[in-house]
Amino acid sequence: MSKLSDSKVITCKAVVCWGIGEALKLEEIKIEPPKSTEVRVKILYASVCHTDLLYTDGFPAPAFPRVLGHEGVGVVESVGEEVTDVKAGDFVIPTYVAQCEDCENCVSGKTNLCLKYPIPLSGLMTDGTSRMSARGQRLYHTISCSTWSEYMVVDAIYVLKIDPSIIDLPHASFLSCGFSTGFGAAWKEAGVERGSSVAVLGLGAVGLGAVEGASKQGAARIIGIDKNERKRTKGKAFGMTDFLNPDKYDHKSISQLVKELTDGTGVDYCFECTGAPPLINESLLAIKMGKGQAIVIGAGNYPTVKISSQPLLLGGTLKGSIFGGLKAKTDLPVIIDKCKNKEIQLDELLSHEISLEDADKVFDLMKHPDCVKILIKL
Ligand SMILES: [Zn+2]
Numbered sequence: 258m259s260k261l262s263d264s265k266v267i268t269c270k271a272v273v274c275w276g277i278g279e280a281l282k283l284e285e286i287k288i289e290p291p292k293s294t295e296v297r298v299k300i301l302y303a304s305v306c307h308t309d310l311l312y313t314d315g316f317p318a319p320a321f322p323r324v325l326g327h328e329g330v331g332v333v334e335s336v337g338e339e340v341t342d343v344k345a346g347d348f349v350i351p352t353y354v355a356q357c358e359d360c361e362n363c364v365s366g367k368t369n370l371c372l373k374y375p376i377p378l379s380g381l382m383t384d385g386t387s388r389m390s391a392r393g394q395r396l397y398h399t400i401s402c403s404t405w406s407e408y409m410v411v412d413a414i415y416v417l418k419i420d421p422s423i424i425d426l427p428h429a430s431f432l433s434c435g436f437s438t439g440f441g442a443a444w445k446e447a448g449v450e451r452g453s454s455v456a457v458l459g460l461g462a463v464g465l466g467a468v469e470g471a472s473k474q475g476a477a478r479i480i481g482i483d484k485n486e487r488k489r490t491k492g493k494a495f496g497m498t499d500f501l502n503p504d505k506y507d508h509k510s511i512s513q514l515v516k517e518l519t520d521g522t523g524v525d526y527c528f529e530c531t532g533a534p535p536l537i538n539e540s541l542l543a544i545k546m547g548k549g550q551a552i553v554i555g556a557g558n559y560p561t562v563k564i565s566s567q568p569l570l571l572g573g574t575l576k577g578s579i580f581g582g583l584k585a586k587t588d589l590p591v592i593i594d595k596c597k598n599k600e601i602q603l604d605e606l607l608s609h610e611i612s613l614e615d616a617d618k619v620f621d622l623m624k625h626p627d628c629v630k631i632l633i634k635l
């Protein structure tokens with residue numbers, strides 16, 4: 258049970274990874290009060306994203322011990338004196354992209370990557386310190402936050418206030434990374450046009466978000482690709498028109514199979530959602546000559562990737578994107594509104610619900626063939 262001490266330091270439970278390859282541990286940790294621009298949040302639900310697994314492998318830098326989790330939803334417990342956008346009692350989701358609305362990038366309309374408040378890859382607060390500790394050691398965050406914890410402190414620029422009367426709290430958690438990344442990639446980053454053809458490599462939450470985004474944009478053909486046969490039904494629920502299981506074709510590459518399905522031309526847009534290095538090149542090889550785009554949205558822990566030059570010389574575009582190009586303050590509320598209006602169904606994502614006490618076993622659960630999204634109830 259969490260308790261408030263006289264010094265306002267909160268002692269609570271959190272899932273900690275102590276080093277590369279080490280088993281996750283449920284620990285009692287201490288959370289300091291928020292500093293002037295920060296908020297302390299009581300987490301109600303968290304969810305699991307594939308990138309959490311990468312973090313236990315030392316991505317993007319081996320900073321341990323680390324409290325995992327970057328998807329979640331909670332209620333603000335207290336705020337620093339300079340915080341004006343949210344107050345105690347507000348419901349918020351964390352976002353690792355900030356939007357100052359003032360820097361060159363924010364005003365350009367070309368990117369969601371703010372220059373004033375970059376994605377906090379150090380795993381620390383903007384002042385280079387942490388508000389969390391366990392067994393006397395400083396704890397790192399996962400990107401801007403730490404959601405697999407009963408409480409977290411996060412800079413207010415990295416949270417978005419939500420209205421719990423218009424969106425289910427578990428759904429709000431799902432929107433804080435994976436699904437939104439895919440949806441945004443089709444909607445904002447690529448701007449998929451009506452009638453176009455799309456391929457999506459990997460039908461996890463990110464890939465299903467890309468399928469849904471392409472479908473809402475009016476794509477005529479959406480080819481979902483996954484080695485897990487059970488994703489055939491799941492993909493269709495989000496608007497997929499064709500399913501490819503590459504394991505069923507021994508001597509053909511994914512790009513060959515996509516071209517066979519599209520009269521030899523390839524697709525207008527190919528979204529790479531797996532983070533597997535060879536599939537980035539397969540995405541590039543699967544697009545149309547002259548105007549196709551391959552968009553990398555799945556994170557992977559690799560330093561370099563081998564790329565074929567010919568599709569680039571033939572006018573193909575290979576680009577990457579963080580959080581699907583979505584701006585936290587202006588684009589996420591649009592997606593939340595679509596959920597409110599039932600234009601987007603997020604119920605299909607939920608496959609497992611567990612308690613924080615069982616969150617040390619999430620990576621075993623992720624291997625289950627039916628696993629799409631694991632919800633952690635705190
Ligand atoms: Zn900015």
Ligand SMILES: [Zn+2]
Nearest residue numbers: 306308434435
């Ligand atoms: Zn994520």
